[in-house]
Amino acid sequence: MDKVLLNVLLGGKSNYAPTWLMRQAGRYLPEYKKTRSKAGSFLDLCFTPKLATEVTLQPLRRFELDGAILFADILLIPKSLGQNLDFREGVGPLLTPLKNKEDLNQLKNINQIHNVLNPVYDAVSKIKAKLDKKITFIGFAGSPWTVSTYMIEGKGSKDHHITKSFMLEFPDIYDHLISIIEEATIEYLSNQIIAGVDVVKLFDSWAGSLPNSYIEKYSLIPMKKIAMELKNRFPKIPIIVFPRGVGPMYEKFSKVNVFDCIAIDSSINLKWAKEKIQKNTVVQGNLDPAFLVAGGKNLKIKTKEILRNFSSSGHIFNLGHGITPDAKIENVELLVKTIKEK
Numbered sequence: 001m002d003k004v005l006l007n008v009l010l011g012g013k014s015n016y017a018p019t020w021l022m023r024q025a026g027r028y029l030p031e032y033k034k035t036r037s038k039a040g041s042f043l044d045l046c047f048t049p050k051l052a053t054e055v056t057l058q059p060l061r062r063f064e065l066d067g068a069i070l071f072a073d074i075l076l077i078p079k080s081l082g083q084n085l086d087f088r089e090g091v092g093p094l095l096t097p098l099k100n101k102e103d104l105n106q107l108k109n110i111n112q113i114h115n116v117l118n119p120v121y122d123a124v125s126k127i128k129a130k131l132d133k134k135i136t137f138i139g140f141a142g143s144p145w146t147v148s149t150y151m152i153e154g155k156g157s158k159d160h161h162i163t164k165s166f167m168l169e170f171p172d173i174y175d176h177l178i179s180i181i182e183e184a185t186i187e188y189l190s191n192q193i194i195a196g197v198d199v200v201k202l203f204d205s206w207a208g209s210l211p212n213s214y215i216e217k218y219s220l221i222p223m224k225k226i227a228m229e230l231k232n233r234f235p236k237i238p239i240i241v242f243p244r245g246v247g248p249m250y251e252k253f254s255k256v257n258v259f260d261c262i263a264i265d266s267s268i269n270l271k272w273a274k275e276k277i278q279k280n281t282v283v284q285g286n287l288d289p290a291f292l293v294a295g296g297k298n299l300k301i302k303t304k305e306i307l308r309n310f311s312s313s314g315h316i317f318n319l320g321h322g323i324t325p326d327a328k329i330e331n332v333e334l335l336v337k338t339i340k341e342k
């Protein structure tokens, strides 16, 4: 097996922790900003296969990483279901919020989503053709809960109060929305797999906003449904889930046998993660992205502490959340060097 990261996800051994970084293609790279301005808008970048291929490959030219993540966004699913979506500089994503059953009924049929998403599958094939054999190719989608927060609030939110209120006040309509996103996500990820990704990841970035007793129902179960259907269709494709911010509930996710790897955020205690999560499954994480801004001694010490804790088997090195635009390139270089020299 040439692909070290994929091999570790499948339960194999490695003499170092295979590494990739959430949001590894992005605004901290000058070449990204250049391609991004050539594309015009962020959505044009996602939907132009040649340019999406270019930005996917950019971080791999600079850093010795083991994985490439498809350049796309979790909000392409709402867009493909017919919701208006716009990315504004300095504001973030803006959608027309879903307010009631009538708005839900306006959404497109699942079999129509590919009309919008076809350029993404095209990008997957193009990237696949250009990737080195040693690099694991990661596809992704958002989780139903996280995607629903953008669909209902119409923008990013700190506490997801409107979504939670909607979920509690109109449970039948909310559950219907979740099932639409589940179905769309299964079709979307199936097509990414057919086009060539080796692994898929579900980003549940806002799982930690749910009231604790609802995490199972709205974070774990919808992701499990998606994972079970993908395993039915593609038994050999590993699935990574990232229920960010769920604290001790991570243990429950690690016991779901259709999840091959659990991505943990930076708030999780390393020793606890080793004992409660790595015992059950592969762990991915969990350096705080702020270490890539500050760099220096702290970055080296923290990186070594994470590596020592997980002892490289059953561990994929990554951040606890996406890399930020103020991350410094020399610090990413230092990180990768520190991991490889261990």
Ligand code: CP3
Pocket: 021, 022, 023, 024, 025, 026, 027, 036, 042, 069, 070, 071, 072, 073, 074, 075, 087, 092, 093, 140, 156, 203, 205, 321, 322
């Ligand atoms: O990781 C990668 O390199 C692959 C590409 C990727 C992007 N978004 C590109 C992107 C991935 C995996 C995502 C996931 C994503 N998108 C998540 C889940 C992960 C997380 O970070 O929590 C979420 C919540 C989104 C939604 C989203 N997309 C927001 C809230 C924003 C605006 C915030 C910001 O950083 O500006 C985006 C835009 C976005 N998606 C950018 C990139 C590189 C920046 C846009 C730009 O270039 O102008």
